[in-house]
Amino acid sequence: MTSAPLVQIAYPDWVHEHIDWQTPVAGELDRMRLALALARQNVLHGRGGPFGAAIFEAASGRLVSVGVNLVVPLHNSVLHAEIVAFMMAEAALGSFTLGAEGAPAHVLYTSCEPCAMCLGATLWAGVARVVWSATREDARLLEFDEGPVFPQSYRYLQERGLEFEGGVLRAEGRAVLQLYRDRGGIIYNG
Amino acid sequence: MTSAPLVQIAYPDWVHEHIDWQTPVAGELDRMRLALALARQNVLHGRGGPFGAAIFEAASGRLVSVGVNLVVPLHNSVLHAEIVAFMMAEAALGSFTLGAEGAPAHVLYTSCEPCAMCLGATLWAGVARVVWSATREDARLLEFDEGPVFPQSYRYLQERGLEFEGGVLRAEGRAVLQLYRDRGGIIYNG
Numbered sequence: 601m602t603s604a605p606l607v608q609i610a611y612p613d614w615v616h617e618h619i620d621w622q623t624p625v626a627g628e629l630d631r632m633r634l635a636l637a638l639a640r641q642n643v644l645h646g647r648g649g650p651f652g653a654a655i656f657e658a659a660s661g662r663l664v665s666v667g668v669n670l671v672v673p674l675h676n677s678v679l680h681a682e683i684v685a686f687m688m689a690e691a692a693l694g695s696f697t698l699g700a701e702g703a704p705a706h707v708l709y710t711s712c713e714p715c716a717m718c719l720g721a722t723l724w725a726g727v728a729r730v731v732w733s734a735t736r737e738d739a740r741l742l743e744f745d746e747g748p749v750f751p752q753s754y755r756y757l758q759e760r761g762l763e764f765e766g767g768v769l770r771a772e773g774r775a776v777l778q779l780y781r782d783r784g785g786i787i788y789n790g
Numbered sequence: 791m792t793s794a795p796l797v798q799i800a801y802p803d804w805v806h807e808h809i810d811w812q813t814p815v816a817g818e819l820d821r822m823r824l825a826l827a828l829a830r831q832n833v834l835h836g837r838g839g840p841f842g843a844a845i846f847e848a849a850s851g852r853l854v855s856v857g858v859n860l861v862v863p864l865h866n867s868v869l870h871a872e873i874v875a876f877m878m879a880e881a882a883l884g885s886f887t888l889g890a891e892g893a894p895a896h897v898l899y900t901s902c903e904p905c906a907m908c909l910g911a912t913l914w915a916g917v918a919r920v921v922w923s924a925t926r927e928d929a930r931l932l933e934f935d936e937g938p939v940f941p942q943s944y945r946y947l948q949e950r951g952l953e954f955e956g957g958v959l960r961a962e963g964r965a966v967l968q969l970y971r972d973r974g975g976i977i978y979n980g
Contacts, residue, residue, distance in 0.1 A: 716910030
């Protein structure tokens with residue numbers, strides 16, 4: 601019955617080759633390098649937009665989930681890398697929030713500044729901090745629209761306790777976007 | 791392996807009792823009544839937030855998908871009613887956008903004004919128009935935060951062709967929120 605489909609979301613098989621779930625990652629740059637590696641591999645596998653993400657426990661460095669953009673292969677406009685990472689982290693924890701009382705603080709690392717949808721989702725997912733590599737301006741060069749995000753969007757979220765840091769390993773983040781463009785990747789929703 | 795879960799999203803069984811997939815619905819009020827009925831039933835079944843949505847083809851009145859809030863039962867902060875409706879519509883169409891060239895215009899009807907995440911998602915989903923019943927102020931009375939949405943958020947989307955109409959059957963929309971509060975429903979992410 602086409603009107604009542606089942607939506608199933610799983611990591612692409614290749615993701616597992618790039619992830620070590622067991623070893624904590626202490627440094628922020630190394631955590632970002634995982635998000636960037638996933639973004640790059642998503643391009644190289646030709647399966648989706650040039651975006652990757654990873655969620656770590658802030659203090660322990662434990663990897664909780666990852667995400668890659670699955671919009672095109674799964675026919676699902678919601679499945680930006682950050683959204684996949686949120687869903688997978690919550691499924692792993694069996695909780696609708698990563699910010700439950702007594703839970704360790706979680707940080708989202710993403711290869712590109714979040715769009716309006718993903719930025720809104722950070723609040724509901726309960727991450728304490730969001731760190732990105734390439735900026736909105738870098739994405740715009742690729743004609744990816746980031747949606748209605750304004751300076752006061754960040755202020756609104758900061759007032760609710762979220763922290764943000766952008767431009768971490770930015771050159772590497774831009775390089776992934778450029779790689780996608782060079783390979784003629786589809787600019788959906790451009 | 792808890793670190794690589796499968797996320798599965800399906801309509802709750804009870805949804806099918808309230809839906810007639812075969813008969814087009816011509817009037818906007820009747821389309822909104824479906825979104826409101828789903829919101830109300832989601833409360834009565836005690837399975838999630840007091841929010842419902844439905845996507846129709848604008849001209850034909852064909853029902854394409856519905857959504858109810860599944861955040862709590864599916865441990866997934868992303869699954870607002872609107873997001874579920876987008877995902878299900880795209881799965882039914884086998885496309886990552888409802889706004890493909892030559893496709894009929896689609897309208898999202900939702901029982902409450904969209905939050906920042908869902909508003910951002912409207913652009914990627916490719917709906918032409920968004921209509922809601924209860925407003926952000928009504929939701930705030932229930933202590934549901936709508937996230938960083940500002941007047942210029944709507945202007946940004948309108949400049950990209952989206953149309954918005956709020957407060958349709960607002961009294962009924964508010965009544966569903968009140969029903970949820972009266973039954974002591976959990977105010978997650980309050």
